[in-house]
Amino acid sequence: MSDNIVEINNLSFSYNSRLLHKGINMRFPRGKVVAIMGGSGSGKTTLLRLIGGQLKPSIGEVRVDGKVVHEQDADGIYQMRRKMGMLFQFGALFTYLSVFDNVAFPMREHTDLPESIIRDLVLLKLNAVGLRGARDLMPAELSGGMARRVALARTVALDPAIIMYDEPFAGLDPISMGVILNLIRRLNDALGATSIVVTHDVHETFAMVDYIYFVSAGVVVAEGTPAELRESQMPFVHQFVHGEVDGPVPFHYNAPDFRQDLLHA
Amino acid sequence: MLDRLASTLRGIGSRVIDRIWRLGFAARFFVYSLAYSGESFRRFHLVIKEIYFTGVLSLIIILVSALFVGMVLGLQGYNTLQKYGSSEAVGVLVALSLVRELGPVVTALLFAGRAGTAITAEIGLMKATEQLSAMEMMAVNPIARVVAPRFWAGVISMPFLAALFSMMGVFGGYLVAVPMIGIDDGAFWSQMQANVDFHEDIVNGVIKSCVFGVACTIIALFEGYDAPPTAEGVSRATTRTVVNSSLAVLGLDFVLTSFMIG
Amino acid sequence: MDRTTLDLWVGIFVAAGIAALVALAMKVGNLTSTNIGKTYTVQAYYENIGGLKTRAPVKSAGVVVGRVADISFDNKKFEARVTLDIDTSYQFPKDTIAAIFTSGLLGEQYVGLEAGGEDDVLKDGDKIESTQGAVVLEKLISQFLFNKASEGSSNSDSKQSDKKVE
Numbered sequence: 161m162s163d164n165i166v167e168i169n170n171l172s173f174s175y176n177s178r179l180l181h182k183g184i185n186m187r188f189p190r191g192k193v194v195a196i197m198g199g200s201g202s203g204k205t206t207l208l209r210l211i212g213g214q215l216k217p218s219i220g221e222v223r224v225d226g227k228v229v230h231e232q233d234a235d236g237i238y239q240m241r242r243k244m245g246m247l248f249q250f251g252a253l254f255t256y257l258s259v260f261d262n263v264a265f266p267m268r269e270h271t272d273l274p275e276s277i278i279r280d281l282v283l284l285k286l287n288a289v290g291l292r293g294a295r296d297l298m299p300a301e302l303s304g305g306m307a308r309r310v311a312l313a314r315t316v317a318l319d320p321a322i323i324m325y326d327e328p329f330a331g332l333d334p335i336s337m338g339v340i341l342n343l344i345r346r347l348n349d350a351l352g353a354t355s356i357v358v359t360h361d362v363h364e365t366f367a368m369v370d371y372i373y374f375v376s377a378g379v380v381v382a383e384g385t386p387a388e389l390r391e392s393q394m395p396f397v398h399q400f401v402h403g404e405v406d407g408p409v410p411f412h413y414n415a416p417d418f419r420q421d422l423l424h425a
Numbered sequence: 426m427l428d429r430l431a432s433t434l435r436g437i438g439s440r441v442i443d444r445i446w447r448l449g450f451a452a453r454f455f456v457y458s459l460a461y462s463g464e465s466f467r468r469f470h471l472v473i474k475e476i477y478f479t480g481v482l483s484l485i486i487i488l489v490s491a492l493f494v495g496m497v498l499g500l501q502g503y504n505t506l507q508k509y510g511s512s513e514a515v516g517v518l519v520a521l522s523l524v525r526e527l528g529p530v531v532t533a534l535l536f537a538g539r540a541g542t543a544i545t546a547e548i549g550l551m552k553a554t555e556q557l558s559a560m561e562m563m564a565v566n567p568i569a570r571v572v573a574p575r576f577w578a579g580v581i582s583m584p585f586l587a588a589l590f591s592m593m594g595v596f597g598g599y600l601v602a603v604p605m606i607g608i609d610d611g612a613f614w615s616q617m618q619a620n621v622d623f624h625e626d627i628v629n630g631v632i633k634s635c636v637f638g639v640a641c642t643i644i645a646l647f648e649g650y651d652a653p654p655t656a657e658g659v660s661r662a663t664t665r666t667v668v669n670s671s672l673a674v675l676g677l678d679f680v681l682t683s684f685m686i687g
Numbered sequence: 688m689d690r691t692t693l694d695l696w697v698g699i700f701v702a703a704g705i706a707a708l709v710a711l712a713m714k715v716g717n718l719t720s721t722n723i724g725k726t727y728t729v730q731a732y733y734e735n736i737g738g739l740k741t742r743a744p745v746k747s748a749g750v751v752v753g754r755v756a757d758i759s760f761d762n763k764k765f766e767a768r769v770t771l772d773i774d775t776s777y778q779f780p781k782d783t784i785a786a787i788f789t790s791g792l793l794g795e796q797y798v799g800l801e802a803g804g805e806d807d808v809l810k811d812g813d814k815i816e817s818t819q820g821a822v823v824l825e826k827l828i829s830q831f832l833f834n835k836a837s838e839g840s841s842n843s844d845s846k847q848s849d850k851k852v853e
Contacts, residue, residue, distance in 0.1 A: 214561060214562070237564075238564045241561075241563065246559070248558065250554070252554055252555040252558065255554070265565075266565075269564075269565050473694060473697050474693055477697050477700075480697070481697060484700065581701075585707070589704055591707070592707040592711055595711075614714065631708070
């Protein structure tokens, strides 16, 4: 049994004849929290979908627990997804179900547990994210941070081995951000799971994760522990970590010469 | 000049290919919805919940429209028939028009407008807010869980709605003919019963409404499922649902009627 | 809305729909007059059935006593073979005439049975001996023209013979 629960080998993926990934290699060791960082539109979320089997790679493979994802049949994908949990960017709660029913959904779909046990489990999960008192609210009545936390409770409802986060800090206030950060680390360690976090929040992430992959222009430009990357002198990493205005990612979108543009009225 | 012509032709060509590709995708979608229907029958309460939203909530518009359609038919029919001294045939006119054509067709058009757009908007928004993706990642097939129950609910609701429409319309015609105009009650019903055949007219009407139910529901589901996940995309999809459903219903009506008469 | 209220409304909806269908069949259509009871089958051969269709009524003295079950072509006799389902509560003598009439001026065609005088009655599988086919419009017109033509020639004949007498 390999030490890596997820492996991405030589992955190339194109979407609408646009090449998003060119030969990507990544390893996600068991029990660790790994971040995938990069600018907007660099294909980070697509990587999560490739791991989850929602998309097929053009070249290369993604292995989960030793098995190649896109070679699985419907049953195989089903078994794989039972071990995974994904937190979507704005929660993706089912708007027609209450908070309680949302968290109970995976349990009711995949297990034959009686309602009394499901009730206890749901309350346990909601307690872990601090929202046991909100169990009867509807998603429309929740704030952004609360919705995100309920979605997190739903993601870990069946104690998955791999937890994926798609931009979990997007649009949150500092307190909610801190809460989610805290939960990601604690849940990962409590469940003995592996967490993959796609984000571009530098300071919060650097404080929490074990390893980071930097993706830009379809390739992995840098990887390492937070400490290593903070010291890195690579131009892209430096610009990203320190939030510099100009660098390998230019400030100006492609435009003709400024003087020419002004003179050509 | 020549390359403008070429680019126009290329544009037409690509749009036609787009439409054909989309039609193929819709056909595969239809087959998947049928193939994954097992769960809808094992957990029938899913279908029942959707019958409430598509069928029960459409009752008011169907019944009120039917009443007015029947009353207008009665008025117009009497207006023309009494010139030929056949005013007692008003019942036959109203009943045949409703049971054969207006019942199934108008119900289908109203259904597409009310329930069809609701289905499209709901599924389109579920797609836009990533709820369908979330379901997929939780190893729950969204077509089996979300699409198939709504499909069967629409197919089951339509014939009942059409029958209720026809019945209400006949009642509307009766209201106009007997209390208002003064045509003989017995003549009204007996002429109708003598001229409306169960197999030819009523059964054919039911068959038509079932076919329309399938068409309208699958179009509404497909447009929602295929909608671009933006606000504008969903709004355009609901428009497409109404337009495509209406065209499909009227086209199928012609095809079915020619089969049934010939 | 909880499950029980939902189920109630859907149940009401489906019940109302079925009631509407039944009402349509009974009050609006003619299902009640369709023979659902027991029937026996007799056959009749016609030179021309005109516009007779299956499920057309079989009437006697204007009352519906049965239905046309099947119409086919007998390739040996070169005649139409019409199968009639008659309600078992009605018995007809063996020399009954089965003629094809039109209801109203341009209405649907039906089979009219005129009872004969024999004591023996038709049983299941019997054949009706005397039949009268439908009136075909072309034959009617050609007969009319022929009559008119022979009238004209007999008139001129009598005028000539009158002249001769003078």
